[in-house]
Amino acid sequence: QVQLVESGGGLVQAGGSLRLSCAASGRTFSSTAMGWFRQAPGKEREFVTAISRDGGSTSYTDSVKGRFTISRDNAKNTVYLQMNSLKPEDTAVYYCAGCTGSYYCGGRRESYDYWGQGSQVTVSS
Secondary structure (H helix, E strand, C coil): CCCEEEEEEEEEEEECCCCEEEEEEEECCCHEEEEEEECCCCCCCEEEEEEEECCCEEEEEEHCCCCEEEEECCCCCCEEEECCCHHHCCCEEEEEEEECCCCCCCCCCCCCCCCCCCCEEEEEC
């Protein structure tokens, strides 16, 4: 079992930055691949970025490439999402997710076993 708790969301103006954190407990974090997803009002939850167990592999959805960076610190059992040059269309609830079945789990929601409660990110224009 893995418990995930996000923090760091909030309100920011367009062009600004935020860093989300996701703290994990309950299982060896280094054996869990991680991802971030987001869900805007009236839309389905969508993939944002993913990182492998050791941080050696990452991927991003096209709309955030060059602006967002995923990283992890296995000593602190935490995964981060640094978001720069934020746009109003980035407004959503952001969820971190954990995947235990593979070294790297990519963008499929169905691959992820554990989810955080979500953190609201609002970008004003």
